[in-house]
Amino acid sequence: MVESLVESEATSTLVIGIGNRQRKDDAAGLAVVDQLRDEALDGVELVEHSGEAASLMDLWQGREVLVIDATSSGQPAGTIRRVDLLEEQLADEVLATCSSHAFGLAQAVELGRALGELPPRLVLYGIEGADFSHGEGLSGAVEEAVEEVVGEVASEVGSGASEAP
Template sequence: MRRRGRIAVIGVGNEFRRDDGVGWAVLARLRERAEERALPPDTDLATCDGDPGRLLGLWEGARLAVVVDAAHAHPGTPGRVHRLALDAGLVAQPSTTSSHGLGLGEAVELARVLGMLPERLIVYAVEGAESEFGTGLSPAVAAAVEPVATAIEGEIARSGHAPAGGQR
């Protein structure tokens, strides 16, 4: 079991499927920013392909888990960000779906059944435009990376942890 009380930030996606790589891009940006302004020492940054079992393992024992994923919405607005909070075992039903075959909703339900939900789960779903094979985000989705990284830093700060004094 992973240590209790930690913060898990998870970027979900596939960097070789264009906008589906937004979760990984946000994590890369957070890592860059942490070199200048360290995150709390109990913060884990990880990427995941969206497999529910892997997600459960990454957020297991976390006090706060923040997940960033690409989403499809109908109708959609590429680059629009949705923030979903799971508190007290309830999650809002978004008008978006994950860009993966098994969605984040399935992972949340599995975690609920197994008693493996983090104390608090925040999901940032970024509406994508392009999911064909290739690298690089569409301009609208790329523009969402910095604001989402900033929002995640805010989630961490509000969780009661100040940044560490040294390098991470």
């Protein structure tokens, strides 16, 4: 699933929310994009995505990209991690292991790195999930983290900064 929520040829920044609404906390990235729709973010395209690697690589070509996804690293639920993926490798086990994107973001980043095809800016906001079982709805800690990430992403893309606010 790739759903463009804002269409603009002048778009310079792409914000991708990755997840599956039917896997509870795996929908954290999608929830961030949902809330960002209400922000007035000029030059920003918001996209919902399943996390499939080849499609991600096509989508981010030549753009500055921020990705929001659920993580499963053993940290407390709701923990937020901002990673500059141009500087740091992302271990496969950090992303939600129960998600629907088995060959997904981590593999896309490393393949893009190997091929020299990463975007000029690639940042991940990871939100640590607690419950990836079937069903809808985020856990309380993840809902709170979503609110915080919405503010951070809005500030980051609004300022055009390449570092976190």
